[in-house]
Amino acid sequence: MPYELPDGTQISIGVERFSVAEHLFHHPDPSPPTSPPHQGGSIGGIYLPGLVVDAASRGDADSKKEFLQNIVLGGGSSCFESFPTRLEREILAMLPSAKLKVLAPPPNERALSAFLGGSILASLGSFHEMWISKTEYAEHGAHLVQKKCP
Numbered sequence: 001m002p003y004e005l006p007d008g009t010q011i012s013i014g015v016e017r018f019s020v021a022e023h024l025f026h027h028p029d030p031s032p033p034t035s036p037p038h039q040g041g042s043i044g045g046i047y048l049p050g051l052v053v054d055a056a057s058r059g060d061a062d063s064k065k066e067f068l069q070n071i072v073l074g075g076g077s078s079c080f081e082s083f084p085t086r087l088e089r090e091i092l093a094m095l096p097s098a099k100l101k102v103l104a105p106p107p108n109e110r111a112l113s114a115f116l117g118g119s120i121l122a123s124l125g126s127f128h129e130m131w132i133s134k135t136e137y138a139e140h141g142a143h144l145v146q147k148k149c150p
Contacts, residue, residue: 024077053091068100075113076111
């Protein structure tokens with residue numbers, strides 16, 4: 001697939017364009033790579049369906065049900081073709097009896113949602129109350145995050 005960079009340089013992108021998203025759907029390999037990523041070596045990654053299931057499982061049964069029926073996709077990586085379908089399929093493979101609802105706004109909205117959310121948060125008058133300074137963290141430790149961000 002040809003692609004033009006901002007400086008006008010033309011590059012051809014092949015199967016690499018799919019491998020980026022695949023790293024979100026494969027369990028990380030704990031062993032060190034035998035070759036660099038550009039030569040086919042593993043770069044590890046996160047297993048996104050596992051993270052979703054883990055997050056849902058941290059609450060009670062009602063919370064888990066509510067969580068799994070309100071999965072909202074956002075961010076540029078969620079714009080890969082068939083991403084919502086793949087995520088739903090992978091989660092259902094782990095939780096076959098679960099009732100899922102994966103909400104996927106249009107890709108142009110998803111691509112900017114993280115930025116827009118951060119921008120809105122930063123513009124709130126109360127945003128400064130959510131900050132944790134280096135001094136506060138040093139004094140109170142990690143549990144301060146849970147106190148300020150329940």
